[in-house]
Amino acid sequence: MGHGAIAVYAYLLCCEDRRTHQCHPSYNTISGATGLAVNTVMKHVVKLAERKFITVERTSYIDDKGMKWNGNNCYTILPIRTAVEVFHRKQLETLEETVEQEQIAGLLTATSKGPL
Numbered sequence: 879m880g881h882g883a884i885a886v887y888a889y890l891l892c893c894e895d896r897r898t899h900q901c902h903p904s905y906n907t908i909s910g911a912t913g914l915a916v917n918t919v920m921k922h923v924v925k926l927a928e929r930k931f932i933t934v935e936r937t938s939y940i941d942d943k944g945m946k947w948n949g950n951n952c953y954t955i956l957p958i959r960t961a962v963e964v965f966h967r968k969q970l971e972t973l974e975e976t977v978e979q980e981q982i983a984g985l986l987t988a989t990s991k992g993p994l
Contacts, residue, residue, distance in 0.1 A: 879929070883922040885912040887931055894955050902937070902950045923951075930956055930964040 889911050893901035905923075909916045926932045933956060937949035 879925065880922075882912070882914055882918060883925050885914065886919055886922040887926055890926075890932060890953050890955060894953075899955045901953050901955075903953075904950045923953075930961045931958075932956060 886908060889903070889908055890901055893903050895901060905916045905919050908919045912919065923934060927934050933954045935952040935954070937952050938946055939949045940946050
């Protein structure tokens with residue numbers, strides 16, 4: 879996964895509310911804490927969400943003048959078991975695709991040689 883994504887994940891774990899498993903740091907805050915550029919933090923957040931380490935929910939708020947603004951994302955830290963299961967499921971799917979491709983290649987080879 880890479881050291882950058884691990885650093886972002888570790889920071890989110892440090893910020894996490896242990897009851898709700900959620901936190902709300904801004905990209906700038908995560909960037910400052912990890913030493914990574916904001917764009918890099920954003921890429922790692924996407925990677926962590928794709929791999930089911932976290933979920934990301936966009937938030938907004940309405941100020942006292944009635945204007946709607948984007949808030950910080952709400953990050954929910956998922957149980958590590960979920961990420962492991964997704965990883966294993968992807969490995970199994972890759973293996974099944976490889977076996978299927980090898981079977982098709984074997985059939986094509988056998989049919990191209992024709993009957994003996």
